[in-house]
Amino acid sequence: MSNIVKSSNLGYPRLGEHREWKKLLEAYWRGEIDDQKFHETAKSLRLNNLKKQRAFGLDIIPVADNSDYDHVLDTIAAFNLIPTRFGSYDRPLTLSEYYAVARGNKENVAADMTKWFNINYHYTVPEFDNTKPRLLDNRWLRYWQEAKEELNINGKPVILGPVTLIKLGKLNGEYVSSPEDINRLLDQILPLYGQVFQELDEAGVQWVQLDEPSLVKIDDDSAISPYQRVTAYLHEIAPKLNVELQTYFDSIDTYQAVVELPVQAIGLDFVHGNGENLKSIQQYGFPEDKILAAGIVDGHNIWTANLQEKLDLARTLQSLAPNLWLQPSNSLLHVPITKKYETAASAALFGGLAFADEKLQELVTLTNALNGNQDIDVFEENKRALKALNDSEARNNVNVQVAIKNLSKQRFERQSKYAIRSKKQDDILNLPLLPTTTIGSFPQTAVVRAKRAAWRKKEISDLEYQDFVKAETKRWIELQEKIGLDVLVHGEFERTDMVEYFGQKLAGFFATQNGWVQSYGSRGVRPPVIYGDVDYLEPITVAESTFAQAQTDKPVKGMITAPLTIVNWSFVRDDVPRATVQNQIALALRQEVINLERAGIKIIQVDEPALREGLPLKKRHWQDYLNEAVYSFKITTTGVQDETQIHTHMCYSDFEDIIDTISNLDADVISIETSRSHGEIIAAFENAKYDKQIGLGVYDIHSPRIPTTIEIEDNIRRGLKVIDAKQFWVNPDCGLKTRTEEQTVDALRHLKAARDVVLAEL
Numbered sequence: 001m002s003n004i005v006k007s008s009n010l011g012y013p014r015l016g017e018h019r020e021w022k023k024l025l026e027a028y029w030r031g032e033i034d035d036q037k038f039h040e041t042a043k044s045l046r047l048n049n050l051k052k053q054r055a056f057g058l059d060i061i062p063v064a065d066n067s068d069y070d071h072v073l074d075t076i077a078a079f080n081l082i083p084t085r086f087g088s089y090d091r092p093l094t095l096s097e098y099y100a101v102a103r104g105n106k107e108n109v110a111a112d113m114t115k116w117f118n119i120n121y122h123y124t125v126p127e128f129d130n131t132k133p134r135l136l137d138n139r140w141l142r143y144w145q146e147a148k149e150e151l152n153i154n155g156k157p158v159i160l161g162p163v164t165l166i167k168l169g170k171l172n173g174e175y176v177s178s179p180e181d182i183n184r185l186l187d188q189i190l191p192l193y194g195q196v197f198q199e200l201d202e203a204g205v206q207w208v209q210l211d212e213p214s215l216v217k218i219d220d221d222s223a224i225s226p227y228q229r230v231t232a233y234l235h236e237i238a239p240k241l242n243v244e245l246q247t248y249f250d251s252i253d254t255y256q257a258v259v260e261l262p263v264q265a266i267g268l269d270f271v272h273g274n275g276e277n278l279k280s281i282q283q284y285g286f287p288e289d290k291i292l293a294a295g296i297v298d299g300h301n302i303w304t305a306n307l308q309e310k311l312d313l314a315r316t317l318q319s320l321a322p323n324l325w326l327q328p329s330n331s332l333l334h335v336p337i338t339k340k341y342e343t344a345a346s347a348a349l350f351g352g353l354a355f356a357d358e359k360l361q362e363l364v365t366l367t368n369a370l371n372g373n374q375d376i377d378v379f380e381e382n383k384r385a386l387k388a389l390n391d392s393e394a395r396n397n398v399n400v401q402v403a404i405k406n407l408s409k410q411r412f413e414r415q416s417k418y419a420i421r422s423k424k425q426d427d428i429l430n431l432p433l434l435p436t437t438t439i440g441s442f443p444q445t446a447v448v449r450a451k452r453a454a455w456r457k458k459e460i461s462d463l464e465y466q467d468f469v470k471a472e473t474k475r476w477i478e479l480q481e482k483i484g485l486d487v488l489v490h491g492e493f494e495r496t497d498m499v500e501y502f503g504q505k506l507a508g509f510f511a512t513q514n515g516w517v518q519s520y521g522s523r524g525v526r527p528p529v530i531y532g533d534v535d536y537l538e539p540i541t542v543a544e545s546t547f548a549q550a551q552t553d554k555p556v557k558g559m560i561t562a563p564l565t566i567v568n569w570s571f572v573r574d575d576v577p578r579a580t581v582q583n584q585i586a587l588a589l590r591q592e593v594i595n596l597e598r599a600g601i602k603i604i605q606v607d608e609p610a611l612r613e614g615l616p617l618k619k620r621h622w623q624d625y626l627n628e629a630v631y632s633f634k635i636t637t638t639g640v641q642d643e644t645q646i647h648t649h650m651c652y653s654d655f656e657d658i659i660d661t662i663s664n665l666d667a668d669v670i671s672i673e674t675s676r677s678h679g680e681i682i683a684a685f686e687n688a689k690y691d692k693q694i695g696l697g698v699y700d701i702h703s704p705r706i707p708t709t710i711e712i713e714d715n716i717r718r719g720l721k722v723i724d725a726k727q728f729w730v731n732p733d734c735g736l737k738t739r740t741e742e743q744t745v746d747a748l749r750h751l752k753a754a755r756d757v758v759l760a761e762l
């Protein structure tokens with residue numbers, strides 16, 4: 001009665017099980033291999049990924065989802081849409097031309113990168129000014145043919161849709177959003193997609209996956225017209241080619257309009273988006289002549305799916321849409337490849353993990369079950385594995401759970417209002433006007449990294465490593481004193497990463513051995529896995545901070561990472577709400593903050609750089625998210641006396657729309673990145689009548705260039721036009737861990753000199 005269900009994938013991770021892809025790119029950049037060797041190796045990696053997917057029994061295998069760097073860059077390179085400072089072409093770009101856009105060259109800095117929707121992946125930002133679009137390379141056909149010829153796989157080319165491509169890019173420095181601009185750019189670009197589709201159609205391609213994730217961000221039917229235009233045009237030009245219109249990362253608010261678009265399959269996310277896609281199908285039905293490509297396995301988290309629950313969901317969907325494919329909710333690019341190397345995980349945790357390969361197996365298992373071929377053993381084993389993890393000690397920490405229950409009985413506020421406590425802080429700290437400080441980290445030089453690597457490999461003892469960190473801290477305390485800064489930092493030499501470090505010291509976290517995901521280009525990250533109740537085991541940063549404080553009479557600022565940032569940059573358990581995990585972390589860090597205070601640390605900075613980038617895709621969810629952020633920040637920071645000064649730091653400048661939240665954090669001092677967009681941010685603070693203290697970043701730390709004293713003076717003076725000198729701190733934009741020692745010292749000398757000049761004018 002019901003039709004055969006198929007399994008389908010949306011994209012496979014690029015990095016390689018042992019990061020072969022990363023190593024390939026970097027070897028090429030170092031000039032160790034030539035173009036030919038690069039292409040040969042890239043091809044074998046690509047084919048290997050396809051073979052693997054086929055071996056799992058997947059019915060529909062994506063092709064052309066591979067990349068030599070980033071899929072947005074691939075798309076703009078294929079259509080001659082690269083920023084024009086990198087040239088304009090009438091033939092496919094060579095590898096070195098392609099990498100010039102990605103990484104910059106002698107003449108040009110790299111094209112801008114920014115975050116891909118709400119995922120920690122960075123794409124190349126298109127700049128459409130003066131581009132002359134033309135099709136240089138039908139890479140989609142090329143890779144389809146390769147899979148067909150080499151492996152006899154009739155793959156599904158994945159192509160980033162034109163509307164999303166346009167919306168991800170900029171015109172005159174602003175993201176494209178007006179209907180006129182979108183239409184004008186479509187006039188130029190759509191015919192090229194037409195050409196691609198026509199060639200695919202003629203070659204006998206059956207399915208193409210047209211990714212239009214920007215559909216999840218629109219909330220009224222009037223914004224659907226560019227998508228209508230695109231799908232109608234492509235259908236007309238390539239009538240035999242079946243199109244899967246793919247959305248992901250959230251539900252769609254324009255369901256009725258989307259399912260009527262002239263395509264053959266609609267890809268929807270049934271993992272994210274609060275079940276709204278399911279409600280829409282239940283309410284409005286699904287067109288009989290279309291395939292529902294249902295994303296039912298989480299494509300951006302790493303937990304084993306509850307197969308019985310997923311099967312029930314799939315059955316419900318099948319009853320509403322008899323033509324069904326089962327898919328991950330989004331490309332598996334955003335999860336690591338296989339869990340098989342995670343030998344350090346406990347049995348309970350291991351059983352609960354599912355990386356890309358395990359997810360594909362889940363999809364095939366579910367598809368078989370729907371087709372009347374249920375592997376009872378696998379379902380039983382799945383049930384046992386989930387139960388083992390849920391019953392594990394790590395997930396049943398009674399103390400933590402009681403503390404979470406009792407949260408509602410407590411008020412997380414500072415003892416006194418800002419006006420009162422700031423006086424007490426002033427009396428103790430005795431800082432000059434326009435105090436100078438830095439954001440926390442100092443250069444993680446080759447020497448620092450080599451020592452840490454040696455320690456990890458057990459080539460040097462714990463003691464030797466600790467002594468090294470101490471010596472480095474001491475040296476930098478002296479350097480800061482010599483420069484004449486007012487509030488010093490210990491330098492974060494003990495940390496590779498501001499989230500990983502805390503994960504290593506708190507219960508409930510697991511550090512993977514091989515859980516790499518692509519962050520940008522060849523760069524991989526291994527997000528910590530938060531799998532259990534988070535608990536405070538022992539002081540985390542107290543020894544480093546007090547050691548540093550003992551070297552100087554100036555105040556040393558303690559330095560921790562705030563709960564939301566830790567959550568956003570980790571893989572988080574999905575059996576409890578994210579806010580619960582965030583609050584558990586907050587309760588643990590509250591103890592750390594109190595311990596720092598007890599140990600004599602008078603200023604404590606709680607970094608929250610991920611606050612803005614983690615904003616939900618739909619604006620209607622912003623307020624809950626922001627409230628949760630404020631709440632967990634306050635749990636962390638309100639355990640201290642009035643006299644202790646709480647700082648926070650955020651590294652972005654675009655926050656007009658969240659300035660209330662920033663004020664609600666009730667931090668005594670906030671430092672923010674501003675040197676790249678001074679005007680707007682200052683106006684934002686002026687409009688908000690911000691009453692607490694602010695450190696506006698007075699120089700850009702992302703560049704090796706050393707700012708002049710005059711430039712910094714100007715930046716300080718500009719800030720002082722709208723912010724009272726009593727509220728104003730002088731600091732760089734962000735941490736200095738990527739700079740050299742020389743750059744850091746010189747820049748900070750200029751910063752101090754500039755402050756002195758401006759101070760004398762007051």
Ligand code: GLN
Pocket residue numbers: 439440441492498559607609649650651734735736737
């Ligand atoms: N304290 C951190 C540092 O200085 C802050 C980093 C960040 O904002 N991303 O490196």
Ligand code: ZN
Pocket residue numbers: 439609649650651673733734735
């Ligand atoms: Zn920062």
